Amino acid sequence: MKRLFSILAITCLMVIGTVNANATTAVASATATVTNVAQEEPAAAEDTGFHQELKKRFIEGGPGFMGIVLLCLILGLAIAIERIIFLNLSTTNSKKLTQNVEDALASGGIEAAKEVCRNTKGPVASIFYQGLDRADEDIDAAEKAVVAYGGVQMGQLEKNVSWISLFIALAPMLGFMGTVIGMIQAFDKIEAAGDMQPSLVAGGIKVALLTTVFGLIVAIILQIFYNYIIAKIDSIVNDMEDSSITLMDLLVRHKK
Known part of the structure; x- marks a missing residue:
C-alpha cells in the first residue's frame, strides 16, 4: 500500500x-x-x-483652396510627364544620323539620304529631310528651309511648357491667399468675441499656415520638373543647331 x-x-x-x-x-x-x-x-x-x-x-486646410492647389499639382505633373516622354522620344543620336546621311549621299544621292531621314525619328531627322528636300534648288534655299523648320520644331519642343510655369506661380499665390483669408477669419472671431483668446484664432491661423505650406510644396515639385524639361529642350536645340551646320557642310561637299 x-x-x-x-x-x-x-x-x-x-x-x-x-x-x-x-x-x-x-x-x-x-x-x-x-x-x-x-x-x-x-x-x-x-x-x-x-x-x-x-x-x-x-x-x-479647407477643401476650397487646398483642392485648387491639388488641381494645380495634378495638371502640372500631367503636362510635365507628357513633355518628358516627348523629349526623350525626340532625342536622336545625331552623330550616327549624320554619318548615315553622309554615307547615303555618297552612295545613293539625295533620295537615299532623304530615305534615311524618313526612317529616323526626332526633330534632327526632320530638319535634315527639309534641308535635303530643297537641296536640288540651291544651298541658300536649303539653309532657309532648315532655319524655318528648326523654328517649327523648337515650338513643338516647348509646347505647353508655359502652363507648368503658370502652375508654379499659381500654387504659392493660392496658398498666400488662403493665409490672408485665414487671418481675416481669425480677426473676425476676435472682433465678435471682444477678447483676445488663443482658442479663437488658432483655427484660422492653422488654416493660413497649411495652405501656404501646401502651395509651396506644389511649387517646389513642379519647379524641379520644369528645370529638367528646360535643360532637356536646350540640349536638343543645341543638337539641332550643330547638326544643321553639319548638314550644310555635307550639301556643299555634295554639290562640288
Missing part, C-alpha cells in the same frame, strides 16, 4: 511539473506574442501615419 501511495505521489508530482512547464511555456509564448504585436503596432502606425496625417492636414 505504501508503495502504491509512493507511486501515486511521484506520478502527481510529475504531472504537476509537466503542467507547470507547459503553463510557463504558454505564458512565455503569450508574452512574446504580445511583445511582437506591441512592436508591430508602432511600425504599422508609422507606415499609415504619414498618409493619415497628410489627409488630416489637407482636410483641415
